[in-house]
Amino acid sequence: GENVEQHPSTLSVQEGDSAVIKCTYSDSASNYFPWYKQELGKRPQLIIDIRSNVGEKKDQRIAVTLNKTAKHFSLHITETQPEDSAVYFCAASTYSGGRGSTLGRLYFGRGTQLTVWP
């Protein structure tokens, strides 16, 4: 199965600085890469995702980049704010549009605790 590794496990930045979280995956068939944010005591929620036919995607202060050749993808948060403090999870999946025993599985990284200091 897929193996997703995520680094760093903890990250502290000053408010206004940028934060970068990196993930690698092992299965070249993976074609969908979401990022989830989990605030303390809350449920994980999707913040951005990217499909393998795209190299970069932006949404306001967050962006995700994908390097299919190297099998890694990264989350970039610019102008960080204290409310960005949370655990961030990357994930990888394979989607072919049909039904099957391995469809629908998200393989998660172990998470990155981001702390933004005011």
Added chain:
Amino acid sequence: NAGVTQTPKFRVLKTGQSMTLLCAQDMNHEYMYWYRQDPGMGLRLIHYSVGEGTTAKGEVPDGYNVSRLKKQNFLLGLESAAPSQTSVYFCASSSTGAFEAFFGQGTRLTVV
């Protein structure tokens, strides 16, 4: 629109006791999942379902059973709870299986 709802939110069990966690979704999603979250371990898939009447094992299925008798419900059972099953359990659902997963609010289970 409630989304994904888990019952109960908290539970304390004694070793050897059994219990069932209920997950209900009202979005007509085909795919449903049960994850456990432990510190430093991320979200690990226990079991999942790709449709009503189907179930499949995930990464850490031992000690758990599941059933999906109705499309909107996915039950997770612990037949004989062990302290190693102390964790936060999340249910999730998605419409295709590879796109946005909607999570429930979590169930904090402690086995003593």
